[in-house]
Amino acid sequence: MPEPKHSPATYAVVMAGGAGTRFWPASRRARPKQLLPIAGDTPMLARTIARLEGLVPIERVLVVTSAELADGVAEAVPDLPRENLVVEPEGRNTAPCVALAAFEVHRRDPEAVQIVLPADHVIRPEDRFRSALAAAVDEARDTQRLVTLGIRPTHPATGYGYIRSGDERARRGDWSVRDVAAFVEKPDSARAAKFLESGDYLWNAGIFVWSTDAILSAIRAHAVDIYDALDGVTDPVDLARAYGALEGRAIDVAVMERATNVSVVPVDFAWNDVGSWPSLAEVVEPDASGNHESGGAQVVARDAEGCIVHGDAGTLVALVGVRDLVVVKSGDAVLVCPRDRAEEVKAIVARLEVEAPDQL
Amino acid sequence: MPEPKHSPATYAVVMAGGAGTRFWPASRRARPKQLLPIAGDTPMLARTIARLEGLVPIERVLVVTSAELADGVAEAVPDLPRENLVVEPEGRNTAPCVALAAFEVHRRDPEAVQIVLPADHVIRPEDRFRSALAAAVDEARDTQRLVTLGIRPTHPATGYGYIRSGDERARRGDWSVRDVAAFVEKPDSARAAKFLESGDYLWNAGIFVWSTDAILSAIRAHAVDIYDALDGVTDPVDLARAYGALEGRAIDVAVMERATNVSVVPVDFAWNDVGSWPSLAEVVEPDASGNHESGGAQVVARDAEGCIVHGDAGTLVALVGVRDLVVVKSGDAVLVCPRDRAEEVKAIVARLEVEAPDQL
Numbered sequence: 001m002p003e004p005k006h007s008p009a010t011y012a013v014v015m016a017g018g019a020g021t022r023f024w025p026a027s028r029r030a031r032p033k034q035l036l037p038i039a040g041d042t043p044m045l046a047r048t049i050a051r052l053e054g055l056v057p058i059e060r061v062l063v064v065t066s067a068e069l070a071d072g073v074a075e076a077v078p079d080l081p082r083e084n085l086v087v088e089p090e091g092r093n094t095a096p097c098v099a100l101a102a103f104e105v106h107r108r109d110p111e112a113v114q115i116v117l118p119a120d121h122v123i124r125p126e127d128r129f130r131s132a133l134a135a136a137v138d139e140a141r142d143t144q145r146l147v148t149l150g151i152r153p154t155h156p157a158t159g160y161g162y163i164r165s166g167d168e169r170a171r172r173g174d175w176s177v178r179d180v181a182a183f184v185e186k187p188d189s190a191r192a193a194k195f196l197e198s199g200d201y202l203w204n205a206g207i208f209v210w211s212t213d214a215i216l217s218a219i220r221a222h223a224v225d226i227y228d229a230l231d232g233v234t235d236p237v238d239l240a241r242a243y244g245a246l247e248g249r250a251i252d253v254a255v256m257e258r259a260t261n262v263s264v265v266p267v268d269f270a271w272n273d274v275g276s277w278p279s280l281a282e283v284v285e286p287d288a289s290g291n292h293e294s295g296g297a298q299v300v301a302r303d304a305e306g307c308i309v310h311g312d313a314g315t316l317v318a319l320v321g322v323r324d325l326v327v328v329k330s331g332d333a334v335l336v337c338p339r340d341r342a343e344e345v346k347a348i349v350a351r352l353e354v355e356a357p358d359q360l
Numbered sequence: 361m362p363e364p365k366h367s368p369a370t371y372a373v374v375m376a377g378g379a380g381t382r383f384w385p386a387s388r389r390a391r392p393k394q395l396l397p398i399a400g401d402t403p404m405l406a407r408t409i410a411r412l413e414g415l416v417p418i419e420r421v422l423v424v425t426s427a428e429l430a431d432g433v434a435e436a437v438p439d440l441p442r443e444n445l446v447v448e449p450e451g452r453n454t455a456p457c458v459a460l461a462a463f464e465v466h467r468r469d470p471e472a473v474q475i476v477l478p479a480d481h482v483i484r485p486e487d488r489f490r491s492a493l494a495a496a497v498d499e500a501r502d503t504q505r506l507v508t509l510g511i512r513p514t515h516p517a518t519g520y521g522y523i524r525s526g527d528e529r530a531r532r533g534d535w536s537v538r539d540v541a542a543f544v545e546k547p548d549s550a551r552a553a554k555f556l557e558s559g560d561y562l563w564n565a566g567i568f569v570w571s572t573d574a575i576l577s578a579i580r581a582h583a584v585d586i587y588d589a590l591d592g593v594t595d596p597v598d599l600a601r602a603y604g605a606l607e608g609r610a611i612d613v614a615v616m617e618r619a620t621n622v623s624v625v626p627v628d629f630a631w632n633d634v635g636s637w638p639s640l641a642e643v644v645e646p647d648a649s650g651n652h653e654s655g656g657a658q659v660v661a662r663d664a665e666g667c668i669v670h671g672d673a674g675t676l677v678a679l680v681g682v683r684d685l686v687v688v689k690s691g692d693a694v695l696v697c698p699r700d701r702a703e704e705v706k707a708i709v710a711r712l713e714v715e716a717p718d719q720l
Contacts, residue, residue: 025678298716300708311694316712316719318385320697320704325682329694334671336687336696337680344680348660352676356658359676 008111008211010137012056013101016045016065016073016119017088021349021360022276022342025333026295026310029360034119035072038294038310039274039283043076045119051126055133056115062086063119064101089240094206095254096246099219099226106212107234113141114215116208121273122283128269135172136209136265143169143263146218146256147209148180150202150264151271156192159275161185161204161252165264172265180262183252202266204252205273214261222258223249277326277342280308291319297329308339333359368471368571370497372416373461376405376425376433376479377448381709381720382636382702385693386655386670389720394479395432398654398670399634399643403436405479411486415493416475422446423479424461449600454566455614456606459579459586466572467594473501474575476568481633482643488629495532496569496625503529503623506578506616507569508540510562510624511631516552519635521545521564521612525624532625540622543612562626564612565633574621582618583609637686637702640668651679657689668699693719 016034023033034045042050049061058079064086065073073085086104088097098116105112115133123129136147150163166179183204187195195201210218220227229242256262272283284292290305297311304319311317311329319327326342328335337345352359376394383393394405402410409421418439424446425433433445446464448457458476465472475493483489496507510523526539543564547555555561570578580587589602616622632643644652650665657671664679671677671689679687686702688695697705712719 025676300711300715302704302707302711312692314692316385316693316716318693318695318697318705318708320695320708321701322685322696322698325696327694327696329689332672332674333676333678334687334689334694335678335680336682336685337678338682341681344662345678347662348678348680351660351662355660356676 008113008141009060009109010056011105011109011112011114012049012052012061013086013098013105013114013116014045014048014061014063014119015094015097015101015116016063017069017091017097018118018120019066019069019091021346024345024349024352025335025359026328026330028331030068031072032069033274035069035076037296038120039122039272039280040294041296044121044274045073046077048117048119048121049077049080051123051129052115052133053130055130055137059084060112062101062104064088064097066091089236089243092243092246092248094251095219095223095249096226096230096243098208098215098251098255099223099230100243102212102215102219103230103232106216110212113137113209113211116210118206118273121205121207121271123272124270128267131173132175132265132267132269133207133209135175135177138172139170139177139263139265140209140211140214143261144211144214145261145263146214146259147177147263147265148256149205149207149209150266151205152266152268153192153196153201153203156189156196157203158186158189158192160273162187162195162201163204163264164200165202165266169263175265175267177263177265180256180264183257202264203271205271206252208251208256215255218255218259218261223254226254277308277310277328277337277345278339280310281306281339284308295330306339368473368501369420369469370416371465371469371472371474372409372412372421373446373458373465373474373476374405374408374421374423374479375454375457375461375476376423377429377451377457378478378480379426379429379451381706384705384709384712385695385719386688386690388691390428391432392429393634395429395436397656398480399482399632399640400654401656404481404634405433406437408477408479408481409437409440411483411489412475412493413490415490415497419444420472422461422464424448424457426451449596449603452603452606452608454611455579455583455609456586456590456603458568458575458611458615459583459590460603462572462575462579463590463592466576470572473497473569473571476570478566478633481565481567481631483632484630488627491533492535492625492627492629493567493569495535495537498532499530499537499623499625500569500571500574503621504571504574505621505623506574506619507537507623507625508616509565509567509569510626511565512626512628513552513556513561513563516549516556517563518546518549518552520633522547522555522561523564523624524560525562525626529623535625535627537623537625540616540624543617562624563631565631566612568611568616575615578615578619578621583614586614637668637670637688637697637705638699640670641666641699644668655690666699 166181289301296313297315306324526541649661656673666684
């Protein structure tokens with residue numbers, strides 16, 4: 001009978017440095033989407049960490065964020081140990097972020113397996129998510145491969161990258177672990193329809209599981225500039241200099257698409273990256289009046305429906321005779337916009353850079 | 361050569377007790393329309409008093425309001441002597457209010473001429489208004505008649521009562537003073553069109569000028585219950601009892617329609633009683649984007665026009681791709697409603713009585 005294998009600890013690396021503008025005016029520079037209760041009663045980051053309960057204790061959750069957001073993160077997740085905040089000197093997309101976190105985990109436990117995930121997604125049901133992650137953790141630990149979760153598409157989305165899955169490598173519990181045949185850029189709608197039909201294509205949700213050794217080896221192999229820049233650097237000034245000099249790129253492009261040891265666990269739970277105001281309609285059930293409320297506002301609707309309403313807790317939003325609007329009240333700012341034009345919020349934000357920078 | 365006549369002092373009585381709901385959520389119970397900067401940068405009451413500059417000094421301006429609004433009035437008009445607040449025990453429409461003020465003016469100066477006017481109208485240009493009032497004051501003083509200003513209609517409005525003017529009695533400066541042939545209830549649109557065409561009909565703006573003796577005599581003659589209830593009553597408890605027992609009615613109905621000594625000064629300046637959100641489009645010029653802003657909010661519009669936007673000073677309201685909406689941000693409440701459905705705000709307010717009374 002073999003000795004029971006030593007089981008390495010599991011860490012979580014939550015990427016929470018984003019500063020998106022698409023949820024303005026709820027999201028501001030100092031309080032982006034992941035720190036807001038966009039879809040539910042708690043900040044998305046807090047929900048993301050709570051979703052790992054039983055899998056990763058809070059002591060082994062690292063949150064990578066910017067210096068500007070550090071206080072907001074601490075406020076959103078009060079029980080997160082302060083030393084578990086990993087501060088990125090500046091934003092350089094996900095590849096440097098993953099490397100920075102991997103070196104930090106390595107310093108804490110070189111044998112650790114890491115779950116790397118964005119701070120601002122909605123995933124349900126959460127027990128299915130944990131079950132899939134547990135399978136991925138087993139796979140990453142036993143095979144030293146880079147493992148990713150791939151979401152089975154429910155519609156021909158053109159806003160996501162896709163993963164084409166290959167042969168099954170293993171079954172772990174309920175889950176099939178498969179080779180990754182290819183990472184595929186965001187498709188046009190014709191290709192997206194084909195992807196959906198084929199059954200082999202999965203949405204790339206940016207959720208990864210790997211051992212610390214495996215990811216550091218892969219970064220050294222495929223993005224050696226990042227590896228060399230960050231290897232052994234802990235002094236903040238040195239780190240800022242090294243980080244600032246890096247070319248920003250996504251971990252998918254820098255590493256995953258180049259690596260040959262990538263596995264995918266196809267999953268079928270509900271996943272949404274809540275990319276803009278209209279996507280709230282997908283993750284927030286309509287209330288009795290047929291409007292989608294987020295953020296804690298009280299909505300009083302009279303012959304109004306299909307609206308997406310986000311307001312600070314304690315806010316009252318009264319809608320009369322309107323359809324399919326996005327209505328946001330956050331602090332001293334209000335946004336009113338048809339759902340199908342919400343992408344133009346970016347243009348408003350661009351104007352505010354000049355006209356009202358204190359409202360960003 | 362005759363002795364120069366002693367010229368009695370002119371008082372102003374500003375009726376500021378209203379608690380309308382049509383400007384919710386900007387107007388609240390403790391802060392109704394007249395205390396708000398609905399059309400301009402200053403509260404409408406303050407503008408109403410400032411509009412009398414040179415005609416009535418602030419020491420002779422009485423403001424009739426409710427106990428609930430007394431602090432708000434003092435805040436809106438900080439230089440108003442506190443003893444010039446006349447507190448109505450409760451709202452009983454304008455006839456008891458006029459009587460209450462008339463007795464108060466009589467105690468201060470029995471020979472005074474009074475200008476009685478609502479606190480919440482927009483009138484431009486203000487020098488023409490003062491000129492017409494001065495003519496009315498002369499007429500009231502010299503003839504002891506009840507004088508009212510009648511606004512020459514600019515469109516066949518169905519929301520106002522009308523005054524049919526009769527023969528000219530006198531000319532005073534630029535102004536003709538005419539007999540009142542009749543007070544006429546709000547017409548339907550066909551009658552309103554005829555009124556406009558005839559040239560004899562004027563809008564009843566509820567602006568009156570009379571000597572204290574003349575109005576008290578008229579009240580005694582035509583509304584003796586009011587006269588008797590308030591005559592000589594100054595003790596607050598007695599006043600509350602007497603006032604509460606009165607049947608509420610308008611001064612037009614109780615006195616003006618019955619009196620036979622009423623004159624009207626037809627005037628042609630711009631007058632607006634700003635009765636609801638849509639009327640702001642008539643008194644607030646559109647900004648460069650084609651939207652009407654009130655209250656001091658910054659409006660950022662992208663392909664949005666015809667909207668009426670009211671927001672607290674310091675508020676930012678961003679509009680994308682919307683047309684002809686009323687958008688109000690006031691405190692913790694937001695209203696979004698098409699301009700042509702703004703009357704339904706009343707229904708929202710009725711629901712809030714039950715669902716969110718603290719938002720009233």
